[in-house]
Amino acid sequence: MAQYAATQFPVFLKSVAAYNEGSLATALENAFLGFDATLVTEDVKKQLKLLAASGEKTDEEDATDEESTLKV
DSSP states (O other): OHHHHHHHHHHHHHTSHHHHTTOHHHHHHHHHHHHHHHTTSHHHHHHHHHHHHTTOOOHHHHHHHHHHHHHO
16 A cells, blocks of 8 residues: 555645645645545555555565564
């Protein structure tokens, strides 16, 4: 999810009208809300599944790795 957001959110932000008008606070607010809404669409779900299948660690796996490191 983080990888998807890192690559796609900047593109989405630049498509928000308020961003192009120079109203950055409004643009960020609108972009976050709009981007969140896209995360439940079928197209994005498919992309997220592909990213997960490509060997990316899940947040849970990262947390497990961090816990293991901290126990050493």
